[in-house]
Amino acid sequence: MAAGTLEDERAGGEGASVGHSHAHGPAVPVSAHLRKVIAAVLIPFAVAVLVGLVVLWPGGVPAHPHTGAGLDQHLRSSPLDAERHLPMGVLAGLFAAIVVLVGRWRGVAALVALVISFAVLSLFILPAVLRGEDPLLVAIVGAGAIMLIALYLCHGLSARTSVAVLGTLVSLVLIGVLSLMFASWAHLTGNTSAETGLVHELYPGIEIRGLLLAGFVIGSLGVLFDVTVTQTSAVWELHQADPTMGAGKLYRTGMRIGRDHIASTVNTLVLAYAGAALPLLLLFSIAHRDVVSVATSELVAEEVARALVGSIGLVASVPVTTGLAALIAAADHPRAAAGLAGRHGHAR
Secondary structure, three states: OOHHHHHHHHHHHHHHHHHOOOOOOOOOOOOHHHHHHHHHHHHHHHHHHHHHHHHHOOOOOOOOOOOOOHHHHHHOOOOOOOOOHHHHHHHHHHHHHHHHHHHHHHHHHHHHHHHHHHHHHHHHHHHHHHOOOOHHHHHHHHHHHHHHHHHHHHHOOOHHHHHHHHHHHHHHHHHHHHHHHHHHHOOOOOOOOHHHHHHHHHOOOOOHHHHHHHHHHHHHHHHHHHHHHHHHHHHHHHHHHOOOOOHHHHHHHHHHHHHHHHHHHHHHHHHHHHHHOHHHHHHHHHOOOOHHHHHHOHHHHHHHHHHHHHHHHHHHHHHHHHHHHHHHHHOOHHHHHHHHHHHHHHHO
């Protein structure tokens, strides 16, 4: 970006914050140097994701060994099953309408990002896993693509969004490492359901534990978006309200917001996994199994590990993202303060 354009945008952003202090307009742009630093991290990551997509692209769902009517019988609806096209279509339409009504153009962008995310899942992640590629590697590449597309599409190509991307990336790496470590240590195989066994029978080349780890990464992605974007926006709004606020104060104030976010989101994540496993928990309760034996059985331990690893990544994303946002947002604060003082002087 040219220097004149950058200064014009900076002046426009500051003017908006002074003239309309109640509005949540675009934040003051960061310096060209910091933009280069952010680009130096994100461009190689984006290139790596693109290369991963090209190298691992499956080109469709591969054929599987012949298993007779077993698969059809497993997937076929029960004779007593109901026709659900209309109610499910109405529900999907209601969801889209509310998102657009409340979110307006941001809501439209979110729906487009959702469609693209499902496209990456169905056209890349699932077929690549079925072709025998490392599920964890495929999940990381796919999650990276979803992250870049969804965040920049919904929130714009800006330093603020880039900070959220960096915070999400660091947390995903942590989740991947912890998943690999604890799945091995706790001897989690991932082969705990009839569906998993059937998939392995159809595609013997799939590494089942890798599939479990891939689920850890994909399952945590959406919640991370929420936390990193919220924390980055909070820090940017604080800086816009007081451009003289230093990085330390921005971090401390942002963390007060982040701790409230942690308290609510961790419960959301754990309860979401508990809700999905509720029938299984009921069976253990009927069998009068104690809490420890239930939690350490592989069926439940997988969900417990998924919830805890995801929650650790979620909690870690708050200080990481808040710290990055505070450093970058505060980097130009002397210049911003001088600009505000200058305009106040001219006004007098």
